[in-house]
Amino acid sequence: MLKPLSEKQQNPAIMPSIFSLELSDLENWLSEIKEPKFRAAQIYNWLYEKRVTSFEEMTNLPKGLREKLEETYHIHPMKEVARQESSDGTIKFLFELQDGYSIETVLMRHDYGNSVCVTTQVGCRLGCTFCASTLGGLKRNLLAGEIVSQVLQVQRALDATEERVSSIVIMGIGEPFDNYDGLIKFLKVVNHDKGLNIGARHITVSTSGIVPYIYKFADEGMQINFAVSLHAPNTEIRSKLMPVNRMYPMNELMDSIRYYIKKTGRRVSFEYGLFGGVNDQVEHAEELADLIKSVKCHVNLIPVNYVPERDYVRTPKNQIFKFLETLKKRGVNATLRREQGHDIDAACGQLRAKERQEETR
Ligand code: SAH
Numbered sequence: 013m014l015k016p017l018s019e020k021q022q023n024p025a026i027m028p029s030i031f032s033l034e035l036s037d038l039e040n041w042l043s044e045i046k047e048p049k050f051r052a053a054q055i056y057n058w059l060y061e062k063r064v065t066s067f068e069e070m071t072n073l074p075k076g077l078r079e080k081l082e083e084t085y086h087i088h089p090m091k092e093v094a095r096q097e098s099s100d101g102t103i104k105f106l107f108e109l110q111d112g113y114s115i116e117t118v119l120m121r122h123d124y125g126n127s128v129c130v131t132t133q134v135g136c137r138l139g140c141t142f143c144a145s146t147l148g149g150l151k152r153n154l155l156a157g158e159i160v161s162q163v164l165q166v167q168r169a170l171d172a173t174e175e176r177v178s179s180i181v182i183m184g185i186g187e188p189f190d191n192y193d194g195l196i197k198f199l200k201v202v203n204h205d206k207g208l209n210i211g212a213r214h215i216t217v218s219t220s221g222i223v224p225y226i227y228k229f230a231d232e233g234m235q236i237n238f239a240v241s242l243h244a245p246n247t248e249i250r251s252k253l254m255p256v257n258r259m260y261p262m263n264e265l266m267d268s269i270r271y272y273i274k275k276t277g278r279r280v281s282f283e284y285g286l287f288g289g290v291n292d293q294v295e296h297a298e299e300l301a302d303l304i305k306s307v308k309c310h311v312n313l314i315p316v317n318y319v320p321e322r323d324y325v326r327t328p329k330n331q332i333f334k335f336l337e338t339l340k341k342r343g344v345n346a347t348l349r350r351e352q353g354h355d356i357d358a359a360c361g362q363l364r365a366k367e368r369q370e371e372t373r
Pocket of ligand 1: 140142143144182183184186187188218219220221240241283285314315316317318319
C-alpha cells in the first residue's frame with residue numbers, strides 16, 4: 013500500500029476554499045450559522061453563473077452573511093504567474109496558490125470544444141521515470157476547491173469571447189487517486205447542474221494505477237471517462253518505467269480494470285507512451301495486444317514528450333505507425349494522440365519545473 017500522506021500534505025495550513033463545497037455542504041454550513049437554506053443556491057449562482065471573485069459582489073445576501081463568508085472561506089482567484097500560448101491555441105497557465113506553491117493548468121482547443129487539463133497535487137510522489145511532475149516529489153494535495161478554481165479561471169478567460177469550457181481532463185500534475193477525496197468533491201462540484209454543469213461523459217480522469225482506488229472508483233457509480241497510464245506490455249517493463257507497478261503489479265491492475273468494466277459497463281482508455289527502444293517495438297505491440305485483447309478498451313498512443321531531466325528518446329514516425337498498425341491488425345482499438353502545444357512547455361510539469369526551480373528540486 014502507498015504510505016499515508018503526512019498531515020501537511022493532506023491538510024495544508026491555508027484557508028478553506030468556497031469552491032470545495034457541494035451545494036449540500038453549503039446548505040449544512042448555512043444551517044449551522046442559522047441562515048436559511050435557500051441562500052446556498054444564491055451563493056452558487058454568484059460563484060458559477062456570474063463567476064464573481066469576491067463575496068462583496070453578492071449583493072442579494074445580507075451584509076452579515078457576506079462578512080461571515082469572508083471570515084470563513086477563500087474566494088480570491090489564483091495569481092497567474094505565467095502564461096504560454098501556442099500557435100495551435102493551446103494555453104498553459106501557471107497559477108500561484110495561497111501558500112505560494114505553483115500549479116499548471118492547460119486549455120486545449122479542439123474542433124469539438126474547449127478542454128481544460130487540471131492539476132490535482134503540488135508535485136507527485138509516484139516517481140514515473142519519464143515524467144516532469146514528479147521532480148521534487150509531492151508538496152501537498154490540492155483542496156477540491158483549488159481544482160475547481162482552475163476550471164473557473166480558464167472559464168473566466170474564455171468569457172471574454174463568450175466561449176465555454178466543454179470538457180475536463182484530469183491529467184495535469186499529480187496522481188488524482190492519491191488525492192481521492194479531493195478528486196471526488198471536485199467532480200461533484202463541476203458536474204452539478206447548479207455548479208459548472210459539465211457532464212460526466214465530458215470529464216476524464218487518468219490514473220497511474222493505484223489499484224484499491226480503482227475498485228473504489230468503480231463503486232462510485234459515476235459516468236466519468238476513465239483512463240489508465242499503462243505504458244508497458246508486461247510487468248517487467250512497467251516496473252522500470254513506473255515504480256507504482258512494484259506496489260500494484262500488472263496482473264492486479266488488470267483485475268481491477270476488469271472489475272471496473274464489469275461494474276460500470278463502460279470501456280477504459282489505456283495511455284501508452286512510446287519511449288524509444290524501451291517499449292516501442294513491434295513485439296511490444298504484439299504483447300500489448302495479447303494483454304488487453306479481452307478488455308473493453310481503447311489505446312491512446314503518446315509519443316514521448318522530451319523532458320530535459322529525463323533521457324528518453326522519441327520513437328521515429330514510421331516506427332510509431334508500425335506499432336499502431338500492429339495493434340489494429342490484432343483487433344485493438346487504437347489511435348495516436350494528436351499533439352498540442354508542441355511549441356510551449358505543455359507536457360505535465362514542464363512549465364512549473366522551468367519557472368519554479370526551487371520547488372522541483
Ligand atoms: N498521474 C496520472 C495523471 C497524469 S496524466 C496518471 O499517471 O495517469 C498525464 C499522462 O501523461 C500520463 O499518462 C503520464 O504517464 C503521461 N506522461 C507524463 N510524462 C510524459 C512524457 N514525458 N511523455 C509522454 N507522456 C507522459
